[in-house]
Amino acid sequence: MKRILLGFVLxxxxxxxxxxxxxxxxxxxxxxxxxxxxxxxxxxxxxxxxSMKSSLDLKDPLPLNxxxxxxxxxxxxxxxxxxxGALDQKRPDLATAMFPHAPELLKGKGVxxxxxxxxxxxxxxxxxxxxxxxxEKILDEKHRWQVTMLLAHADKLTPAARKQLLGPE
Numbered sequence: 001m002k003r004i005l006l007g008f009v010l011x012x013x014x015x016x017x018x019x020x021x022x023x024x025x026x027x028x029x030x031x032x033x034x035x036x037x038x039x040x041x042x043x044x045x046x047x048x049x050x051s052m053k054s055s056l057d058l059k060d061p062l063p064l065n066x067x068x069x070x071x072x073x074x075x076x077x078x079x080x081x082x083x084x085g086a087l088d089q090k091r092p093d094l095a096t097a098m099f100p101h102a103p104e105l106l107k108g109k110g111v112x113x114x115x116x117x118x119x120x121x122x123x124x125x126x127x128x129x130x131x132x133x134x135x136e137k138i139l140d141e142k143h144r145w146q147v148t149m150l151l152a153h154a155d156k157l158t159p160a161a162r163k164q165l166l167g168p169e
Contacts, residue, residue, distance in 0.1 A: 034099065041100075048127060058117030062145050064153070069161035072150030075143045077165065079135065080105065087165040098131040105151055106165070112155045120148045 022028060029037065062068045077086070083102040085091050095102040105111055111119050123144045126134035135144060150161065157165070 033097075036099075044129075052118055052121040052125075055117040055121040056115045058115075058120055060116045060120070060145050060149050060152070062142070062149060064149060066158055066160040068146050068149055069153065069158055070164040071143065072146035072148070073161050073164035075139060075147040076106075076150055077167065079139070080147065083131065087162065100130055102131065106154045108155075110154045111151050112153065114152075116148055116152055119151050120144060123147055 029035070076084075082092060083094050083098070084105045085095060085102075085107065087106050091104060095104070103110070122132065123139075124134065124136045126132045139147075150157075153161075
């Protein structure tokens with residue numbers, strides 16, 4: 001029994017020392033152009049899901065109407081488009097210059113199939129080590145829900161919301 005315990009302790013120490021040497025010798029890729037480490041994406045997805053689990057059932061308290069969609073368009077254009085792309089525009093260079101790449105939210109499905117609570121959580125809290133900032137101290141609750149609404153309905157926007165997203169002609 002003592003040999004088994006000693007084996008576990010030795011294995012733990014070797015892993016810890018190996019990790020320390022790996023990091024301190026510059027082998028840990030920290031550049032945004034570097035790819036993911038083995039299991040990094042899996043671990044990050046598991047941690048993100050666990051962090052926002054309690055928010056998944058949240059529902060947008062605002063009524064679905066043009067005023068709220070247009071408000072969400074204003075928030076999106078002012079805070080999100082630089083990374084996630086503007087409506088009917090080429091993907092911004094900034095979107096591919098970070099790791100992981102910022103997803104295009106207004107093209108195709110985007111996040112329209114995500115629960116509203118998940119999108120609201122991401123807007124409110126941001127996502128560590130992705131470039132996604134937390135907007136809790138920047139945008140009030142109403143504006144965070146408005147942009148959540150816009151993204152939830154991005155595949156079926158009203159003409160007024162589309163016009164607001166496209167900006168002045």
